[in-house]
Amino acid sequence: MIVSGLLLVVQAGAGHAAAASDDLRAIVQAFYALHVLGAAAWIGGLWPLLNVKVKKADVAGGTLTISHGAISKIHMPAMTMTFPVTDPTHLQMLHKGDPVQIEVANQDGTVRVIDFKMQH
Known part of the structure; x- marks a missing residue:
C-alpha cells in the first residue's frame, strides 16, 4: 500500500x-x-481516470469526444461521449483513434476533462 x-x-x-x-x-x-x-x-475514487479512444478533438469548441469500452466496476456500458475540456490548448495534438487516458471531474455540476495523457 x-x-x-x-x-x-x-x-x-x-x-x-x-x-x-x-x-x-x-x-x-x-x-x-x-x-x-x-x-x-476513497474506494473507487480513481474511476475518473479512463483509458479511451479519441473520436473528435474540437479545439475551437473546447470539447473532446471519446469512446470507451464497458467499465464493469461501475456498471457502465460502452459508449461515446463529448465533454468540455478545462484547458483546450493541447487538443490540437489529438487525432481520431488516438488512445488517451483522461481525468474527469465534476466542476460546478458539469463533468469536464481536466487532464489527459497520450497512451503509446
Whole structure:
C-alpha cells in the first residue's frame, strides 16, 4: 500500500502540476499529491481516470469526444461521449483513434476533462 501511495504521489511531478510557474510549482504539486492520495483512499475514487479512444478533438469548441469500452466496476456500458475540456490548448495534438487516458471531474455540476495523457 505504501508503494502504491508513493507511485500516486510521483505523478505530481508531471502534467499540469509540474507546469505551474516556478514560484507556485511546489505548492501545486503538494496539493495534487494530496488530491490523488485522497481520491485513492476513497474506494473507487480513481474511476475518473479512463483509458479511451479519441473520436473528435474540437479545439475551437473546447470539447473532446471519446469512446470507451464497458467499465464493469461501475456498471457502465460502452459508449461515446463529448465533454468540455478545462484547458483546450493541447487538443490540437489529438487525432481520431488516438488512445488517451483522461481525468474527469465534476466542476460546478458539469463533468469536464481536466487532464489527459497520450497512451503509446
